[in-house]
Amino acid sequence: MENSLPAIPAKRYFTIGEVGDLCGVKPHVLRYWEQEFTQLRPMKRRGNRRYYQHHEVLMIRRIRDLLYDQGFTISGARNKMQELMQTERDKRRNGEVMLEGVDVIEVDGETLEDFANSAAFDVTPEHPEQSAQLRRELLEIRDLLSLDDHFHPLDEAIIPG
Structure with a gap:
């Protein structure tokens, strides 16, 4: 129905x-x-x-x-x-993410590990402007997710800053 x-x-x-x-x-x-x-x-x-x-x-x-x-x-x-x-x-x-109804997107055949190890994802102190941008984006996402009163995994995440 x-x-x-x-x-x-x-x-x-x-x-x-x-x-x-x-x-x-x-x-x-x-x-x-x-x-x-x-x-x-x-x-x-x-x-x-x-x-x-x-x-x-x-x-x-x-x-x-x-x-x-x-x-x-x-x-x-x-x-x-x-x-x-x-x-x-x-x-x-337990850190499990429920992705019901979400499609998995493949980026040029790379795995998540490939992407995480790439220079595009480098957020070390050697790249402070990227780290600051990533931090801002994560905080924006956290704020969007916390519009309701429910628990979200990002609420307990430690974001470098």
């Missing part, structure tokens, strides 16, 4: 109506699911308007799949979601 749902647009925030359309559920169902699934916490702004982020839309689609397609009860779906969240946290703690 999830294949018949529309693609999620590249936006930062979605209204409850947009999420309902993207996930095939009514807004009152989304409000109810917020009470039942503690992981689902949309941001609330003026007038208690809800704004969902991309990861929350994916979570709602997962909840919908568990309830409507796989036949879980609310309690069973809640337990399954907690189990999935714990598995994801464990993988992040």
Whole structure:
């Protein structure tokens, strides 16, 4: 059933109506699911308007799949979601990166080790301008990733500077 749902647009925030359309559920169902699934916490702004982020839309689609397609009860779906969240946290703690839906890009037939050992990736003190540029880019990426309140591996990374 999830294949018949529309693609999620590249936006930062979605209204409850947009999420309902993207996930095939009514807004009152989304409000109810917020009470039942503690992981689902949309941001609330003026007038208690809800704004969902991309990861929350994916979570709602997962909840919908568990309830409507796989036949879980609310309690069973809640337990399954907690189990999935714990598995994801464990993988992040162990340094595993979840790349579901990401294509691997090959750069002129070079391996990652070849690229890391190349002069283009040299960030030693002999190349301070490259080190400073890399540091700025990593900090920008970290800031983009930390827009939500979830843990990201870069939060604990030690960036030379």
